[in-house]
Amino acid sequence: MNRLLYIIPSEVVMYRINIFLGIITTFFIVLLGSCSNLRGAKLYSPEQFGLVKVEDNLYVERGADEGAIHALQSAMKIAETAVKTTYGSVQSQPVTNACITEECYHKFGGMSSKAKVYGDRILLSPRGLDWHFLAHEWSHDEMRTRLSFIAWCRLPQWFDEGVAVAVSQAPEHSEEHWEYLVASDINRPTREELISYTSLRQWLSAARRFGATTNDERKARGELEIHPLYSAAGHEVRPWLQEVGTRGLLKLIAQMNDGEKFNMVYPGNHAQLTTQD
Known part of the structure; x- marks a missing residue:
């Protein structure tokens, strides 16, 4: 047969x-x-x-x-x-x-x-x-x-979160919320601190540091929930996305897939994220 x-x-x-x-x-x-x-x-x-x-x-x-x-x-x-x-x-x-x-x-x-x-x-x-x-x-x-697996592993967590914040348009992470944090002098990350949170572990640790675990207590006191870390990421990435658009985002992704280092393809000068903002 x-x-x-x-x-x-x-x-x-x-x-x-x-x-x-x-x-x-x-x-x-x-x-x-x-x-x-x-x-x-x-x-x-x-x-x-x-x-x-x-x-x-x-x-x-x-x-x-x-x-x-x-x-x-x-x-x-x-x-x-x-x-x-x-x-x-x-x-x-x-x-x-x-x-x-x-x-x-x-x-x-x-x-x-x-x-x-x-x-x-x-x-x-x-x-x-x-x-x-x-x-x-x-x-x-x-x-x-x-992203390729290697490029995904090399992408800073704060940038991934910042893009997600911009996509979601959640009021809790909005520019208005960032301005509230600034006006109320609520502890929030400087730009230098934000861009140091490159891994998920660092990001989660920072979330705890900046009040992510205290919102239940704030709600019980009748206070507004705060989201300094996610708002900071949005404050940094949102202006960049508005400037470069979809084409710029896809270009960054392609460059990362080609092996470029993130800090070589993201200028990082689109928002002045400091405690004095």
């Missing part, structure tokens, strides 16, 4: 390669991360941990009502448009996982944050069920998708 040679179509090969690279990237995200990231790995089998499938890219906690589901679907469309506006197109296809209880959010590694992203899996807390925080996390996945 003659053996038949089965030739796999090139598009199938590329699909499998992309899946493999996605798995490898996620492995390194978990390896380099914390216990929170290990819990986040559950999002690759969400139906085993209390979420139900709404569509291919949306899972919600069991018990979510139709109104909440429709609101999430609408938020996903707005978030996708926001990502497209900044990047020119959308190459990433993240899966959104929405929790309607804090218990669910904690189960997947969430804590005081409103949203998180693990590779191409977005996790929303009950406090982050809107397009702003969905777009923020989607921007992270879009950036990761467009």
Whole structure:
């Protein structure tokens, strides 16, 4: 009997390669991360941990009502448009996982944050069920998708966050909030401090330093929540994005993929971020 040679179509090969690279990237995200990231790995089998499938890219906690589901679907469309506006197109296809209880959010590694992203899996807390925080996390996945693994590892965390802040347009991280912090003389990072937060570990440490863990206490006292670190990142990156536009952002990404160092492709003189602002 003659053996038949089965030739796999090139598009199938590329699909499998992309899946493999996605798995490898996620492995390194978990390896380099914390216990929170290990819990986040559950999002690759969400139906085993209390979420139900709404569509291919949306899972919600069991018990979510139709109104909440429709609101999430609408938020996903707005978030996708926001990502497209900044990047020119959308190459990433993240899966959104929405929790309607804090218990669910904690189960997947969430804590005081409103949203998180693990590779191409977005996790929303009950406090982050809107397009702003969905777009923020989607921007992270879009950036990761467009960068080579090496370039992604070399991208400073503060810049990735700054682009995400600009994409999301969240009021909590807006220029108006930055001006409030300045006017109220609330402790916030200098520009020199901000650009030193190149790793995720440094970023999370800085978030704690600048009050990210005190907002529950502020709310209990009837005070406004503060977000100095994210607002600082937006204050730095937003003017640069407005100046260079999508073309400039894509050029930076291409240069990073070509092996250029970040400080050689980002001038860094577009905002004077100091404590005297």
